Amino acid sequence: MIRQTLARAYLALILIFLYAPIIVMAVMSLNASQFYALPFEFSTRWYERLFTNREILSAAWRSVWIALVVATIATTLGTMAALALWRHDFPGKRILQTLLFPPIAIPWLITGTAMLIFFFGIGIGRGTPAVILGHVALALPYVIVTVTARTASFDRALDEAARSLGARPFTIARRVTLPHAAPGIVAGALFAFAVSFDQFVVSYFLAQPGDTTLPVLIYTAIRKGFTPEINAVSTIIIVVSMALMILAARYARFGGTK
Amino acid sequence: MTGAERLRALGHLAPAYLWLTLAVFLPLSAMAFFSLLTDVPFGTREWSFTFRNYADALTNPTYATLLWKSVRLAFWVTLWCLILGFPCAWVLARMLQGRTREALFLLVILPFWSNSLVRIFSWAIVLRGNGVLDQAAGSILPGVRLNLMFSESAIIIGLVHSYLPYVILTCYLSLQAIDETLIEAARSLGARWPRILWRLVLPLALPGLIAGAVLVFVPVVGSFMEPRLLGGRVGTTYGTLIEDQFIAVFNWPLGAALSFILLAVVLVILAAASPALRKAAA
Amino acid sequence: MTEVRVEALTKSYGPAKALDDVTLTFPDGGFFGLLGPSGSGKTTLLRAIAGFVTPDRGRILIGDRSVERVPVEDREIGMVFQSYALFPNMTVAENVAFGLEVRRIPAPDRKARVAEALELVRLGDLGGRKPSELSGGQRQRVAMARAIVTRPRVLLLDEPLSALDRALRVEMQIELKRIQREVGITTIFVTHDQEEALTLSDRIGILRDGRLVREGPPRAVYDDPQDAFTARFLGEANVLTGSLEPGGLRLSDSTLLPGVTTASIALRPEGLAFSATPPDTPHRLHVTLKQRIFSGATGTLILDWRGQDLKLTAPERDLKTIPVDATTLWLTWNRADILPLREPV
Numbered sequence: 001m002i003r004q005t006l007a008r009a010y011l012a013l014i015l016i017f018l019y020a021p022i023i024v025m026a027v028m029s030l031n032a033s034q035f036y037a038l039p040f041e042f043s044t045r046w047y048e049r050l051f052t053n054r055e056i057l058s059a060a061w062r063s064v065w066i067a068l069v070v071a072t073i074a075t076t077l078g079t080m081a082a083l084a085l086w087r088h089d090f091p092g093k094r095i096l097q098t099l100l101f102p103p104i105a106i107p108w109l110i111t112g113t114a115m116l117i118f119f120f121g122i123g124i125g126r127g128t129p130a131v132i133l134g135h136v137a138l139a140l141p142y143v144i145v146t147v148t149a150r151t152a153s154f155d156r157a158l159d160e161a162a163r164s165l166g167a168r169p170f171t172i173a174r175r176v177t178l179p180h181a182a183p184g185i186v187a188g189a190l191f192a193f194a195v196s197f198d199q200f201v202v203s204y205f206l207a208q209p210g211d212t213t214l215p216v217l218i219y220t221a222i223r224k225g226f227t228p229e230i231n232a233v234s235t236i237i238i239v240v241s242m243a244l245m246i247l248a249a250r251y252a253r254f255g256g257t258k
Numbered sequence: 259m260t261g262a263e264r265l266r267a268l269g270h271l272a273p274a275y276l277w278l279t280l281a282v283f284l285p286l287s288a289m290a291f292f293s294l295l296t297d298v299p300f301g302t303r304e305w306s307f308t309f310r311n312y313a314d315a316l317t318n319p320t321y322a323t324l325l326w327k328s329v330r331l332a333f334w335v336t337l338w339c340l341i342l343g344f345p346c347a348w349v350l351a352r353m354l355q356g357r358t359r360e361a362l363f364l365l366v367i368l369p370f371w372s373n374s375l376v377r378i379f380s381w382a383i384v385l386r387g388n389g390v391l392d393q394a395a396g397s398i399l400p401g402v403r404l405n406l407m408f409s410e411s412a413i414i415i416g417l418v419h420s421y422l423p424y425v426i427l428t429c430y431l432s433l434q435a436i437d438e439t440l441i442e443a444a445r446s447l448g449a450r451w452p453r454i455l456w457r458l459v460l461p462l463a464l465p466g467l468i469a470g471a472v473l474v475f476v477p478v479v480g481s482f483m484e485p486r487l488l489g490g491r492v493g494t495t496y497g498t499l500i501e502d503q504f505i506a507v508f509n510w511p512l513g514a515a516l517s518f519i520l521l522a523v524v525l526v527i528l529a530a531a532s533p534a535l536r537k538a539a540a
Numbered sequence: 541m542t543e544v545r546v547e548a549l550t551k552s553y554g555p556a557k558a559l560d561d562v563t564l565t566f567p568d569g570g571f572f573g574l575l576g577p578s579g580s581g582k583t584t585l586l587r588a589i590a591g592f593v594t595p596d597r598g599r600i601l602i603g604d605r606s607v608e609r610v611p612v613e614d615r616e617i618g619m620v621f622q623s624y625a626l627f628p629n630m631t632v633a634e635n636v637a638f639g640l641e642v643r644r645i646p647a648p649d650r651k652a653r654v655a656e657a658l659e660l661v662r663l664g665d666l667g668g669r670k671p672s673e674l675s676g677g678q679r680q681r682v683a684m685a686r687a688i689v690t691r692p693r694v695l696l697l698d699e700p701l702s703a704l705d706r707a708l709r710v711e712m713q714i715e716l717k718r719i720q721r722e723v724g725i726t727t728i729f730v731t732h733d734q735e736e737a738l739t740l741s742d743r744i745g746i747l748r749d750g751r752l753v754r755e756g757p758p759r760a761v762y763d764d765p766q767d768a769f770t771a772r773f774l775g776e777a778n779v780l781t782g783s784l785e786p787g788g789l790r791l792s793d794s795t796l797l798p799g800v801t802t803a804s805i806a807l808r809p810e811g812l813a814f815s816a817t818p819p820d821t822p823h824r825l826h827v828t829l830k831q832r833i834f835s836g837a838t839g840t841l842i843l844d845w846r847g848q849d850l851k852l853t854a855p856e857r858d859l860k861t862i863p864v865d866a867t868t869l870w871l872t873w874n875r876a877d878i879l880p881l882r883e884p885v
Contacts, residue, residue: 007349011362014346018369018419025380077274084270088263096275103282105528107480109497110289110517111282113504117292117514118285137281140274169266198373200483205504215375222379222487231383234376245371249364442592443625445612447639447690457638461629 022238029231046232053229056217060233063197063214066128070135070196075189077136078143082184083177085144086151087159100141108201111138116205130206131213135196142195143188150184190248194241286521293514311515321499321516328496329523331410332479335417339474340467342418343425347466350426351433363430370423378487381416382407385488408490416488417478425470432466433459468534476524496520542603542693542726543568544589549598551584551750558584559595560750566694566728566743571720573741573758574730577773581750582730583698589728590696591615602693618687618725622699624679626671632658632682633667639690657689660719677708681715688723695720697729701736713739734774738762746770768804768881777806778850779881791825793846797878798822804881809840809853811877814862819872825850828868832859843871 032043050056085093103111112134119130158180162172178185200215207216214237221230296308315321350363369377384391386407406412436459444454460467482497500520503513528535544566551559559581566572574582587593589600591612600608607615618639626635633654640650658664661681671679680700687695700716701709717740720727731737737744738758745755746769754761754770765771768779781804782791789800797805818824827843827850839859841852852871862869 004353007353010345011349014342014422015362015365017342018366018422021380021384021419022369022372022377024384025376028383077277080270081274084267088267090264090267096271099275099278102286103278105476106286106521106524107477107497109480109482109500110521110524111285113500113513113517114285114289115281116504117510118288121288133281137278140278144274194371198375200373200375204483215373218375218379219483219487222382230379234373234379237376238372238380241372242368245368246364437623437625439621439623439625440627442612443619443621444627444638446590446617446619446696447686448613448616448642449638450613453642458627458629 025231026235026238029228029235031228046228049227050229050232056214056229056233059212059214059217062128062211066132066135066213067193067197069132070139071189071193073132074136074139074143074192074196075185078140078188078192079147079181079185081140082144082147082151083173083181086148086154100144103138104141108138112202112205115202119206126206127208127211131203134202134206135199138199138202139192139195142191146188146191147181147184150181150187154180187248190244194244194248198237198241289514289517292511293518295511297511311512312519314512315515315519321496324494324496324499325519325523327494328479328481331413331417331481331485331495332475334414335421335478336471336474338414338418339422339425340471343422343470344429344463344467347426347429347433351430352436366426367423370420370427374420375483377420378416378484381412381419382487385412385415407488408492410489410492412488413485413493416484417481420484421474421478424473425467428470428473429463429466432463432469436462465534468531472527472531472535475527479523480520543601544603544694544726544728545599545601546585546589547599547601549585549588549595549600551588551593551595557750559588559598562598562747562750562752564745564752564755566726568726569724570726570742571717571740572726572728573737573744574728574747575734575737575744575774576732576747578732579749580747582732582747584750585747586696586698586728586730589694590617590619616690616693617696618690618692618694619696620680620683620687620698620700622702624671624683624703626679626682626686628671630670631667632663632669632671632674635671635682636667636686636689639686643690653689654685657685660688660722661685661715676704677712680704680712684716684719688719688725692725695723695725695727697727699730699732702731702733709736716740738774744774746773748773763879765806765879766882768806771806771879771881776809776851776853777879778809778812779804779806793825795825796822799875800878800880802880802882806879806881807873807877808879809851811873812850812852812854813872814841814852814854814869815872816862816866816869818870821872823875823878824870824872826868827871829862829866832862841869843869845871 027040029046030042030044032041032045085097115130115134115137116126119125119133124130124133154177158176159172162176167175198215199213200219203213203216204219207213212220214233218230218234221227293311294307294309296306296310346366350359350366354362386392391406406415440458440462441454444458449457480497480500482495482501485493485495486498487493496516500513500516503509503516507513545564547563549559549562550557562581562585564585574585576582584593588595589602591607591610595608598608599606602615602617626632627638630638636654636657637650640653645653654667655664658667661684663678663681663685666674666678666682671682674682680703683700697716701712704712713736729740741758743756744758744761746753746761748769754766758774761770762774765774765777768777771777771779780789780791782789782797784790784801784803785796788796788798789803789805790796818826825845827845829841830844830849831842833840833842834856837856838853839856841854841859841862843850843852850871
């Protein structure tokens, strides 16, 4: 019994460690003081100020917009690739699957700076198109892995049954495969959105100063000396990404279930 | 595979992989190319091939010190993540079941999926002078100041916080896969917990531990954002060095060379750990 | 050496009773088989003796030592699991040596005893292999070696042969018996295969719904099941029920079986004989032939008597005498083959 209590206590400590700073930040965002001075006085003024700060708002809107575009592209391309990888067996398949790892395994610093060099070289330079180009590349592996995890529970027999009934590939895709893969696709889309929206390093190198994304804006603001509006927008971001992740987890069902 | 099938498969795979080629593989090659130049080949600047960048990178003592600093930082962060994360994974995997376990697991993983920049920022708030930690310490032991900000400890705390869930996840998956009857068998032979852990559990969970360690070590060794935010002037690393070349100094060829050296270090680590990684992924 | 005894052992999981007041003695040095359908409590009983299950009430004695409060690690048992549970990260030799390591036996002695144990199970030169490189039968033997090398006071086997295919099973049954004889440890094993239980055991115990229904040497239990459940579970039985009269048992078709003193009786399929003409004995039934099953050397007849299915087994050379178009037969049996049944416990 003593082991059980110790175990739960340890888990609680870890959870406190993981959530404490986030909670402090959220609480402070509702504190009237500009310098985080206690005692705590409830106020929503930073949130109000936030919504009149054009710089932050435009960066936020740009981040959302980019994330939506990235999610759409990455989900489409990634799902096609994942389904093709599932359905067909061919020489070189393992290589293709291994090639998905470099974008996630290599530190983003290296990929980001490499992209910067290359995009400048081919004339794209910095700016929103470059950012989108980069984000999709980072999101693709996540989408493919998520959809693949879902297809692992596919019954190949369904596919074969449909084919034996004479259905054309497009029909099969529409009526059999895609509905089955839908939860994985949705989860993949949510991950892609989150990867893009939260992305800092690659955006840092590829974004045009002035026309930047929200994380990069937050970073520069912190380095210059932050105002509590940054606190407010950060709290909003955390809450939104966590909500998205809970949604994605519902669809992807990690933790060892089917 | 029939010809038509092959064409269709290709058609489905091509867009994604073309994109990856364009956005990842070609840039990496371009960076390799760049690292061998004297100057950026844009506009009207003169450029030629040279190994000078690599020579600089490898002989300059400052660069070597910074690389070593990054490796050391990555080492400490990885160690702390393993020490804190493994017991946590153990509790989750072997002492809890069902809905409680699922819910707590999700809770532990959740911060990991939120914006890392914002999480580092939240630590800045907590750790700074006059911040929450400082004032809390002052109220318990009056006169004590706890300003951890702009120190190596702050960087380590922030990084451990960011990457701890990674280790918990990989160790959890590994531990969960260990068959309960193996432990029963060990007990039936008279073994007590220390021996069971040492001879049975740790060896079987090793792939998870190694995978987690690699997933932490690699990003941390190239990190610059966290050191800058939490370390200030103390927070210079190999990563910040590379960042400077591109953002401040505009010596892209040197930056490319430095990047490539980092890439080499990372690839060596990944290669060494790949058998364990493959086992963990199974 | 060591006799094992459980007294009034009870264990409930919620409203269900996994063990219900079980009292049983496992003789020293004997091979005891626990038999029963799934959910009968036999595995729970085994695991309670091992220490993985803590009983709500009752005592467990290994030797003269009361062990209900003693943890698994200290009970000095040897156990073989259904899945063998060999440690995948260790070689065969290391697996077998594990228990000796725990007991701090010095290395040279360990080596010697491991070699001895592997010789005993006839795996002498496989010490360096890993479990993943072995066949099912070999893994089974490693599990045995690992369990007995520590010279435990009692050996517990949890369905040790159920993962093997038929031919291997029969071969391993013989091996198991030989090893146990050589080593002489009190052995308790659990199985749901009644044939296996009959082959291996010196004594068997039959469990049903957590209670001990019958116990004794296999031959005795087979020849005298005493209740319908045991009669059907160990071997096969045709159960006939009727009303008791002073003269004997009257069946529903008015046949009177003289000398029977119980309301139910059982007749083993192999104890039945048949004839085309009515035999001159009160022990006979007129039945309809439903189905003939050919199984090589022996065969089975499924017969219908007043809506009830009866079974007869006989050598095929005898069954051949029945004409192909026969529809009815007369069944008959020896008075001595009647197995009286009381109400099940």
